Amino acid sequence: MKTVAIIGAGAAGMFCAANLRYAEGVEAVILERTNSPLKKVILSGGGRCNFTNTEIDGGNPKAFYPRGAGFLRKPLMGYGCAKTREFFKTLGVESKVEDCGRVFPVSDDSRTIAGALERAAKKARLICGAGVESVEKTPDGRWNITYIDEFGRGSCGNVPRRGTDIADFSGCGCDTAPMEAVCAKPNKARGEQPSEGEHKQSGEGARNIVAADFVLFAIGGTWSKKLKESIEKLGGEFSPPVPSLFALKTDRASDAKWRDMSGASVADAEIRAQTPSGEFSARGAMLLTMFGLGGPAVLKLSAFGARAFAECAYKFPITVNWIAPVGDEDFKSAILSARKNNPKKFVGNTPLFDIPRGLWEYLCVKAGVYGRVWSNFSKGDEAALKNALKNDKMEAVGKSSHKGEFTTCGGLKCECVDSKTFSLKGEPTLFFAGECMDIDGITGGFNLQAAWTTAKICADSIKKIAQKKHLKSQLIDNDIKKKLKIFLHKK
Numbered sequence: 001m002k003t004v005a006i007i008g009a010g011a012a013g014m015f016c017a018a019n020l021r022y023a024e025g026v027e028a029v030i031l032e033r034t035n036s037p038l039k040k041v042i043l044s045g046g047g048r049c050n051f052t053n054t055e056i057d058g059g060n061p062k063a064f065y066p067r068g069a070g071f072l073r074k075p076l077m078g079y080g081c082a083k084t085r086e087f088f089k090t091l092g093v094e095s096k097v098e099d100c101g102r103v104f105p106v107s108d109d110s111r112t113i114a115g116a117l118e119r120a121a122k123k124a125r126l127i128c129g130a131g132v133e134s135v136e137k138t139p140d141g142r143w144n145i146t147y148i149d150e151f152g153r154g155s156c157g158n159v160p161r162r163g164t165d166i167a168d169f170s171g172c173g174c175d176t177a178p179m180e181a182v183c184a185k186p187n188k189a190r191g192e193q194p195s196e197g198e199h200k201q202s203g204e205g206a207r208n209i210v211a212a213d214f215v216l217f218a219i220g221g222t223w224s225k226k227l228k229e230s231i232e233k234l235g236g237e238f239s240p241p242v243p244s245l246f247a248l249k250t251d252r253a254s255d256a257k258w259r260d261m262s263g264a265s266v267a268d269a270e271i272r273a274q275t276p277s278g279e280f281s282a283r284g285a286m287l288l289t290m291f292g293l294g295g296p297a298v299l300k301l302s303a304f305g306a307r308a309f310a311e312c313a314y315k316f317p318i319t320v321n322w323i324a325p326v327g328d329e330d331f332k333s334a335i336l337s338a339r340k341n342n343p344k345k346f347v348g349n350t351p352l353f354d355i356p357r358g359l360w361e362y363l364c365v366k367a368g369v370y371g372r373v374w375s376n377f378s379k380g381d382e383a384a385l386k387n388a389l390k391n392d393k394m395e396a397v398g399k400s401s402h403k404g405e406f407t408t409c410g411g412l413k414c415e416c417v418d419s420k421t422f423s424l425k426g427e428p429t430l431f432f433a434g435e436c437m438d439i440d441g442i443t444g445g446f447n448l449q450a451a452w453t454t455a456k457i458c459a460d461s462i463k464k465i466a467q468k469k470h471l472k473s474q475l476i477d478n479d480i481k482k483k484l485k486i487f488l489h490k491k
Helices: 011-019 039-047 071-076 081-090 110-120 226-234 256-260 295-304 306-311 327-339 356-366 379-390 446-490
Strands: 002-007 026-032 096-098 102-105 126-128 130-137 143-149 209-210 214-217 238-244 248-250 265-275 280-287 292-294 316-321 392-399 407-412 427-432
Touching: 002 209, 011 026, 011 110, 026 130, 026 209, 039 110, 071 446, 081 096, 081 102, 081 446, 102 110, 110 130, 110 248, 126 292, 126 446, 130 226, 143 214, 226 238, 238 295, 238 306, 248 295, 248 427, 248 446, 256 316, 256 356, 265 295, 280 295, 292 295, 295 306, 327 379, 356 379, 379 392
Parallel strands: 002 026, 002 214, 026 126, 214 427
Antiparallel strands: 096 102, 130 143, 143 209, 238 407, 248 292, 248 392, 265 280, 265 316, 280 292, 316 392
């Protein structure tokens, strides 16, 4: 039996385990630092889980992946949106398509996706509270994975097994996982022994070793110093991590009138950012926040400009076109219509172009036309209003400051990884999936699809190698038996 050590119980790690469930001669061990497997999956899509996007199939990856697009092109062609939906359908998850190609479970509940993955991966052994420190290759070509028991659960007396009532192991941190979840240390009182390669230390902070034939890194965007050093010793190189997919703080945060508009949104706006590294732009829905700007357009902008924005400490000029779909002729036509139909009304009281009333009033004040009536609306007023709507200038002064960024730009460089197997070049049994590589996408299901695709390829690669070794072992065993039979016959 070949052991696969999967580091990380997120989307990529659990998807790989799910795809290994029927693999002959393969068993999986999942090492998860926290007590919350699939946490990001559960939080994604506002709790609904936008788990893929139809635009991936037949689309240009460069439009969706600021980093790693070329690396992902062929893998996505082989395993994209349609196959992902079919996989989850086999697990009982029906899906639906919404605007912009976004795919959600019909249940509108991310736990539907998480639960399906947990059930599919239930054959794997899940160890929570396992903070992996290093991965080292042994002289016989296997791997030793050293991890720390971060919860100190070896002495808690609770070693939950599949089918155990949650109440029986409440408080040990494993109670969120319906699959086989074990404390980091065996319970000596129950006569349990350490698994292969594990040290016999117990208690919080104790170090343990798991021996494995294959290792899959599925740790997300955060690499510890020690883990990076482990991979660098094997020839890996890293791009420094910086945040991606964040909202922007602007100088308007100090404006009380702007803060009063928090929560208002514009369906189709364009935002442009100018940095020393170049200009970046994005278009889509935009949200006004207490501190500045958010929504899909801003998140997309932050993805493509992640490194450039970090280099200038998130301080740069911004220009917003609040009426992106409206051309010059359409703008003139709307103004003429307002003059004709509302001659005695104040400009500031008659919003146009589906702009929220509060934002319309704010921009009319900025343009100096709020108190005008439409019958006295001049060519100069028209130019001023047009400029306020299409060239609204402000300054970015920072980014959203939630504790952990949902997506990270950076990680193991793609050129260090074999795109056919997703193993480290020169190390065919050491694999990588998901965000731990320098791969990240825009919002809309693209990051989860990258996790599914890379994890599927890793699982297929592991199964192929394991089956070859299994077959070779059987042939050797049969040959030995044959020779022994001949020997005994002669004797």
